Structure formats: C-alpha cells, structure tokens
Amino acid sequence: MSAPDAVIDLDRLAPEQPPARLPPRTRRRLLVAGTLALALLLPAAAAAPAVPLVRPVRTVWVDGGATYQLLGDTLYVTERGSARPRLTAYPLPGGPPRWSVPITTAAGPVQLAELGDVILISTPLPGPPVTPHVEAVDRRTGAVRWTSPLSLTGLDRTRNRVVLGQPVRIDLVEVSPPGDIVAVDAGTGTRVWTYHRPFGCLADLPDAVTDRRTPLAVLCADGELTAVDLDTGRPRGGTRVGPTGIILGSPAPSVVAALTDRILVSFPVEAGGWTVASYDPGLRPQWTLHLRFNRPGVAPCGSRLCLWSAPDLLALNPGSGAVAWQLTVSGTASSLGGYVLVEQPSGRTSWLVDTGTGRTLLTLAGWTARGSSTGPPVFYRSDALARRLWVAVLDPGRSALRVLGSVPEPDGDTAGCTTAGRYLVCRTVKDAVQVWRIGVPG
Structure with a gap:
C-alpha cells in the first residue's frame, strides 16, 4: 500500500504500556512475514471473483410430458399427469409457486401469452382432435377471468383487447368459410365489437398490435381489400386488388398479411411467379414487386422487410419496395433479433446476416x-x-x-x-x- 493510500486512525485510545521489545532477529522475521501477507492479500482483493455471467436461478421438477414457457419474470409449466392439465406459475428468481390451477384445454399443446394482468391460454393449431378454446386467468392468482370457444387471432396491446375468431384451416380465398371476428376486453372478456367475415374472404392481424393505426386486413376473392378499424370493428376503407380467385383453372392461394405499418397482398400471376403489393394502413398503394418463384413468407427484419420465396431471400426498403440485397438460400431463413439467420438443411452450419447490408457477420458451426x-x-x-x-x-x-x-x-x-x-x-x-x-x- 503506498503512502497516499494509507489510512490513519485518529481515534485516541487510553494510554497503555508499550509492548515488550522484541529481539532484532524476531522483529525482522515478523516484518518479513507481515510484508508477505500484505502482498498476498492485496492481489486477492483486487481480483475478487466477478458475478457469473450465467447464473442458476432455480430448478423445477416436472413430469416427463411437461411443457414450459417464460413470460416476463415467471416460468409457466403445463403438466398433463392428471385427468385435467395443470398450469403452475413459478416466480423468478425463486420461492414457492405463485399458483397452480387446472386448465380446460382438453388435448394437444398449449400456447401462453401475457396481456395486462391476465395470462391467455390457447391451442396453437386448432383442428381435430383439438377444438378452439381460449382461457384467461389472473396473472397474480391463477383465477379464471373468462373463457371463449373461439381461437386466438391477435393481441391488441394498444387497447388492452384480445381479438378472437373462427379458425380458417384452408387458406384459399375462393373456399374460405364465413365466420365472426370479435374483440373483447382482456381483463373481463366483455365483447367490444363483432365483425362478420363473409364467405370467400381471408383476414389477418399481427400477432401483437402495437400501433393504433394498424387495421384488421380482409381480402376477398372478388379482389376487394378492406381495412377494419380495431376501435369499432367497422370497415374504414376498401380498395380493389388483383387478380385473386381462379388462376389457370385452380383457386389461387392469394394471401393477405397485416403488419404494423402496412398490408401486403400476394397472388400468383398467369405468366409465372408471384406479385406482392404493399398498402399503407389507409389502403393507399405503396409499391408492387414481382417474385420469380413461390408465395413468399414475410417478416420485418431490422430496418428491412424480408421476403422469403425459396430459394430467394430478399430484403426490401419498406417505404419503396426497392431490393436492398438478395441471397440464394439452400436451407431456411428466419428473422433473429434484428438479424437474419440462414441455416443449412443439415442444421450443422448457419450464418448470421446483417439485415442492413446482407453481409455475413458470422459463420456458426454447431x-x-x-x-x-x-x-x-x-x-x-x-x-x-x-x-x-x-x-x-x-x-x-x-x-x-x-x-x-x-x-x-x-x-x-x-x-x-x-x-x-x-x-x-x-x-x-x-x-x-x-x-x-x-x-x-x-
């Protein structure tokens, strides 16, 4: 310890007898020992162990068929060891379960979502042998707030509402059956509005609505595209798109995709390939783009809009539709936290791609x-x-x-x-x- 770092104790103690004088050699040995001890202690203090970057929080013992999901600061475990499945909430970092309740989902996997002060329990892929069903339980107590026989369509986080509907199992515009789409209050299940989707129409909504301008998009086989207001459930505008319906003697699998700030409609063309058209939430046309191959998958990726039409992966400028970069991919591609992850069919090697430039940042083996x-x-x-x-x-x-x-x-x-x-x-x-x-x- 250097002189400027020394600490001087100014407390005055009562006078006491000085210690007996030590022989010179003994004193020297003690001074050497003290110096060595201090030399050992100072590096140890400077290199005190840091907090581990991967730190265990808790262990939960479950049955072999249990599924689990993290939402916020809680681990939710679904177990099917009894006649009725049970959902248990384990707080993080530890402590006893917050609650454990039976749920009414009869069979198959469940998916969980959090909105306000409720946890929504639903079936991800309704259809035989799983029937549509949504159950809302209190996030703090597990008490059932409300249930619905409809399937989960989307979460309106701007209005604290849940949008429910009757599932469409065949995404062909020409044969899509009619059905109701309803919005309910997340906390009470009280119905706010109902929109009837006609026969021959498809509807889409983002999984989570985070912008009040975002509408429910409805595309019909006659080429009518409608924007339904999520405040009222009433149409707020419509426009003609096309072509939809019959292409080369078969129903055309035209698709509508509602994103936060736009609606995309894609349809096949007789000359080959697909056309993608973009509209703003008010249904004003923005741009169109022709794709060489198949119906595209759509996902926001960073500042770009990514279209995956195998084997092409295109990153667009969302405002203009201009192609910023393009890759030919032999495996799969997915959006990953502002990046694009491209994986080989074997799954052994993948590439992390910068969404701004299309440049490969990392090659990941294993x-x-x-x-x-x-x-x-x-x-x-x-x-x-x-x-x-x-x-x-x-x-x-x-x-x-x-x-x-x-x-x-x-x-x-x-x-x-x-x-x-x-x-x-x-x-x-x-x-x-x-x-x-x-x-x-x-």
Missing part, C-alpha cells in the same frame, strides 16, 4: 441460435463429452461470439432450450427444468 422480443439473441452449443451447454452472445463489434460460460446438461439435448429476455431455460434431465440468468456484458 451453435444453435434463439431470439427473444425482450432481449438479445443467445447462442448455445452442446459439449457431449463434457456434458455441458456453452452459452454465448454477440460481442459489441458483432464480429464474433462472446462465450459467457457453460451450464450442466446431463441429457446432452439442446432441443428443449429457449430464451426470454435475460433468462435461459432448458430441460436438463428427464424430470427437471433449469433456469439461468444471463448477464449480457454492456
């Missing part, structure tokens, strides 16, 4: 990527020999992965891992689910 709407992408890789799961995030320069650490993985299986915000949850053994807190640097 790493699995998971995205979250509330946190950065997380990457993990199984080490079967060490029976560990390595966890990583992108470094600040986006040029490499930064490994945060590893977690025990007794079963060697990463298929059951998922992320939400700063949490990682995995099925570690047959009857256990483990949650870790990820401390992302910076």
